[in-house]
Amino acid sequence: MNIEIISIAKKEKTIYDPLYKDLTKMISRFAKVEDIELFPKDVAKSHTISPEASQQAYTRALEPYIGKDFCVTLHPDGKIIDSFEFSKLLNDRMSVKFFIGGAYGFEKSFI
Numbered sequence: 001m002n003i004e005i006i007s008i009a010k011k012e013k014t015i016y017d018p019l020y021k022d023l024t025k026m027i028s029r030f031a032k033v034e035d036i037e038l039f040p041k042d043v044a045k046s047h048t049i050s051p052e053a054s055q056q057a058y059t060r061a062l063e064p065y066i067g068k069d070f071c072v073t074l075h076p077d078g079k080i081i082d083s084f085e086f087s088k089l090l091n092d093r094m095s096v097k098f099f100i101g102g103a104y105g106f107e108k109s110f111i
Helices: 017-027 041-046 051-065 083-090
Strands: 002-008 032-038 070-074 095-100
Touching: 002 051, 017 032, 032 051, 041 051, 051 095
Parallel strands: 002 032, 002 095, 070 095
Antiparallel strands: none
């Protein structure tokens, strides 16, 4: 299984980096995990304009990564599922992409 985690984020070191590396290492026996952090200049500029402009910039940055793979958008207003439902959702999927928006979330059209 291939897993891509695509997020709008500045590339910074955090206290969670060691935990993330450990979890990625454990998962690597079962799946290839790729973490892609995007923070193009237009996203930074849009943060000074408005939340709506920021959401539009997130969409422009993330759209090229949408493909034929199974895509999951992680959003605070999204459907909440337990681990059993989550495993059923991913069952028999060879490639999964997780999208994590920036500070202002996603446009409704992206979700």
